[in-house]
Amino acid sequence: QLQLQESGPGLVKPSETLSLTCTVSGGSISSSTYYWGWIRQPPGKGLEWIGSIYYSGSTYYNPSLKSRVTISVDTSKNQFSLKLSSVTAADTAVYYCARQRLSKEWLLSHFDYWGQGTLVTVSS
Amino acid sequence: QSALTQPASVSGSPGQSITISCTGTSSDVGGYNYVSWYQQHPGKAPKLMIYDVRNRPSGVSNRFSGSKSGNTASLTISGLQAEDEADYYCSSYASSSTLHWVFGGGTKLTVL
Numbered sequence A: 001q002l003q004l005q006e007s008g009p010g011l012v013k014p015s016e017t018l019s020l021t022c023t024v025s026g027g028s029i030s031s032s033t034y035y036w037g038w039i040r041q042p043p044g045k046g047l048e049w050i051g052s053i054y055y056s057g058s059t060y061y062n063p064s065l066k067s068r069v070t071i072s073v074d075t076s077k078n079q080f081s082l083k084l085s086s087v088t089a090a091d092t093a094v095y096y097c098a099r100q101r102l103s104k105e106w107l108l109s110h111f112d113y114w115g116q117g118t119l120v121t122v123s124s
Numbered sequence B: 001q002s003a004l005t006q007p008a009s010v011s012g013s014p015g016q017s018i019t020i021s022c023t024g025t026s027s028d029v030g031g032y033n034y035v036s037w038y039q040q041h042p043g044k045a046p047k048l049m050i051y052d053v054r055n056r057p058s059g060v061s062n063r064f065s066g067s068k069s070g071n072t073a074s075l076t077i078s079g080l081q082a083e084d085e086a087d088y089y090c091s092s093y094a095s096s097s098t099l100h101w102v103f104g105g106g107t108k109l110t111v112l
Helices: none
Strands: A003-007 A018-025 A034-041 A048-053 A059-061 A069-074 A079-084 A093-102 A108-114 A118-122 B009-012 B018-023 B035-040 B047-050 B064-069 B072-077 B086-093 B101-103 B107-111
Touching: A003 A093, A003 A108, A018 A034, A018 A093, A018 A118, A034 A108, A048 A069, A048 A079, A048 A093, A048 B101, A059 A069, A079 A093, A108 B035, A108 B047, A108 B086, B009 B018, B018 B086, B018 B107, B035 B064, B047 B064, B072 B086
Parallel strands: B009 B107
Antiparallel strands: A003 A018, A018 A079, A034 A048, A034 A093, A048 A059, A069 A079, A093 A108, A093 A118, B018 B072, B035 B047, B035 B086, B064 B072, B086 B101, B086 B107
């Protein structure tokens, strides 16, 4: 059974960089059929797609966050990571990592496995 | 590109059927059959309920069904049960040069 687990600091100071890692177990991150994504959810609000990465390093980012986001992959560790720079209180959210299926046309499709999520609070 | 539009809330009594709509544009919902729906209980991670407009993952009850007409996708839950009370989110591939994935704003389902 595939499992994803987010890890990283739960508290980040304003203007600093938020860094999270997602460790994948029970399957290979190097599968050709999937991207690997980050999604966040501010308290009491809806889901927001941050971006997704292929095992080769190809990435797609949400344009509203693109200038501050870097997603990377480490296939040797079966992990992918998120960095979000210059954070403010508005970046306080539960951050989820998830596996995203590729369609037959090589387009992004659904998220089928999710991590449990990790709350990151931005505060001094 | 804006989030897909969902009603903020819907409600129904046990045993009834409800439908949640998800309206986008021809660049997302209307243009591709990559609409998916997620159920989220409080404090839990989202769970995939429907993918590619109308397909159910293994283990999801057949009381959940999906459809699409034009730029609007719909999730129907029949035979409502207390455990269906949750937030529901639609999502879709988006064919913008910059945005490639979009979520709806979410709908709170209350089982009366």
